[in-house]
Amino acid sequence: MSDPVLIWSYLAQEPLLWLTATLLAYLGGDAVSRGLGRASWANPVLIAVILLAVLLGVTGTDYATYFEGAQFVHFMLGPATVALALPLYDNLPRVRRAALPMLAGLLAGSGVAVVSALLIARGFGIEGSVLASLAPKSTTAPVAIGIAEQLGGQPTLTAALVLLTGIFGAIVVTPLLNALKIRDWRARGFAVGVAAHGIGTARAFQVNATAGAFSGIGMGLNAVLTAIIAPVALRLMGG
Amino acid sequence: MIRTLALILTFQLAGEITSRGLGLPLPGPVVGLIALVLACILRPALAEAIRPTTTGLLSHLSLFFVPAGVGIVAHWDLLRDQGLGLAVALMGSTLLAIAAGAWAFTAVARLTGSEEREALRDQGRE
Numbered sequence: 621m622s623d624p625v626l627i628w629s630y631l632a633q634e635p636l637l638w639l640t641a642t643l644l645a646y647l648g649g650d651a652v653s654r655g656l657g658r659a660s661w662a663n664p665v666l667i668a669v670i671l672l673a674v675l676l677g678v679t680g681t682d683y684a685t686y687f688e689g690a691q692f693v694h695f696m697l698g699p700a701t702v703a704l705a706l707p708l709y710d711n712l713p714r715v716r717r718a719a720l721p722m723l724a725g726l727l728a729g730s731g732v733a734v735v736s737a738l739l740i741a742r743g744f745g746i747e748g749s750v751l752a753s754l755a756p757k758s759t760t761a762p763v764a765i766g767i768a769e770q771l772g773g774q775p776t777l778t779a780a781l782v783l784l785t786g787i788f789g790a791i792v793v794t795p796l797l798n799a800l801k802i803r804d805w806r807a808r809g810f811a812v813g814v815a816a817h818g819i820g821t822a823r824a825f826q827v828n829a830t831a832g833a834f835s836g837i838g839m840g841l842n843a844v845l846t847a848i849i850a851p852v853a854l855r856l857m858g859g
Numbered sequence: 860m861i862r863t864l865a866l867i868l869t870f871q872l873a874g875e876i877t878s879r880g881l882g883l884p885l886p887g888p889v890v891g892l893i894a895l896v897l898a899c900i901l902r903p904a905l906a907e908a909i910r911p912t913t914t915g916l917l918s919h920l921s922l923f924f925v926p927a928g929v930g931i932v933a934h935w936d937l938l939r940d941q942g943l944g945l946a947v948a949l950m951g952s953t954l955l956a957i958a959a960g961a962w963a964f965t966a967v968a969r970l971t972g973s974e975e976r977e978a979l980r981d982q983g984r985e
Contacts, residue, residue: 642922642925642926643922645925646919646921646922646925649921650919650921650922663921664921665921665924665925665928666928668922668925668928669925669928669929669931669932672925672929673929673932676929676932677932682933683929683930683932683933686926686929687926687930690925690926690929691926693922693923693925693926694923694926694927696916696922696923697888697923697924697927698871698887698888698891699864699867699868699871699888699916700916700917700920700923701871701886701888701889701891701892702867702870702871702874702888702891702892702895703867703913703916703917704892704917705870705891705892705893705895705896705899705913706895706899706906706909706910706913706914706917707917708892708896709895709896709899709900709906710906712896712900714975714978717973717975718964718968718973718975720967720968720971720973721963721964721965721967721968721971721973722964723967724963724964724966724967725960725961725963725964725967726960727963728959728960728962728963729956729957729959729960729961729963730956730960731959732952732955732956732959732960733952733953733955733956734952736948736951736952736955736956737948737949737951737952738948740944740947740948740951740952741944741945741948743944744941744943744944744947744948745944746941746944746945746948750941750945754945754948754949757949757952758952758953758956760886760889761927762886762888763884763885763886763889766884766886774937776930776933776934776937777934777937777938779927779930779934780930780931780934780937780938781938781945781949783924783927783928783930783931784931784938784949785949785953786924787928788949788950788953789953789957792953792954792957793957796954796957796958797957797958797961800958800961800962802961802962802965803979803980804961804964804965804968804974804975804978804979804980805978805979805980806964806968806975806978807960807961807964807965807968808961808980810960810961810964811956811957811958811959811960811961811964812957814956814960815953815956815957815960816953816957818920818923818924819921819924821920822920822921822924823921825917825918825920826921828980830978832917838960840885840889840892840893843884843885843886843889844884844885847884848884
């Protein structure tokens with residue numbers, strides 16, 4: 621029988637281990653979320669991230685090694701974004717009818733996301749590159765990183781802030797909009813797509829197909845508008 | 860399934876080339892998304908051909924964010940330095956943005972008469 625240390629040192633070098641761990645952690649998170657009736661606080665991404673973070677800590681594995689395996693899953697973000705074309709196509713007549721409400725929701729959601737984040741952070745004395753990293757945090761990750769780099773932000777910090785925003789948005793959207801008595805699935809999905817990008821959209825698809833379709837559109841439109849708003853807002857606030 | 864994946868990757872690739880080639884503010888996959896919607900409008904049979912695989916992909920959209928999410932742990936030191944301010948800014952602005960977006964959407968839907976009865980959430984469900 622082989623030495624378990626040898627087996628481990630082999631596995632630690634191969635993508636197989638962390639690819640498998642990522643899929644199992646997600647299935648675990650998804651099962652918990654399903655078991656709790658898709659309760660908003662039991663977010664599958666959050667549960668999977670915590671499980672994997674603990675596993676990395678216990679095994680003393682660094683993120684770069686983990687990502688060697690997990691990059692295959694990460695890569696699928698791009699194709700999944702393209703796949704949002706289908707729900708958008710299916711809902712095209714409804715999207716056309718909702719053009720004006722979407723425009724209003726986009727301007728309000730996108731503007732408030734950028735301006736309020738900068739104002740609050742400034743109130744806490746945050747400035748410079750950290751402020752620039754925060755400005756595009758409601759935008760989908762690849763766009764947010766591009767915007768932050770242009771503004772003099774830190775790409776890695778931006779990526780972490782984008783992910784945290786998405787998870788937080790996905791958790792609060794249901795109780796928040798219930799409390800505000802917003803019953804229109806189109807508005808609920810669109811708003812969470814604008815404020816919390818793909819993770820918000822994933823949540824919207826779990827709850828309602830119409831909300832998911834409108835959330836995907838909100839995410840795409842916000843990517844464009846934030847690229848325009850964020851530099852102006854940051855300059856106005858002396859960042 | 861492989862045909863659909865190949866098609867989706869082709870649209871993503873075309874989107875990536877267009878986005879970088881023209882210096883668009885949109886990332887490649889979003890350009891690919893728009894192009895695929897246009898392709899489905901031109902050929903409705905395409906939408907039906909890609910439906911099974913596409914629906915499968917989207918039902919596990921959460922999975923694809925997990926590797927990047929684990930990256931939060933890798934950047935923990937950066938986050939901890941400005942912890943409180945960043946946390947309040949992030950949570951506060953996200954709550955405000957969701958509320959503002961949803962409110963503006965419904966208010967304008969009411970004003971322009973573009974409300975949809977079938978898009979309303981059943982009371983007492985979920």
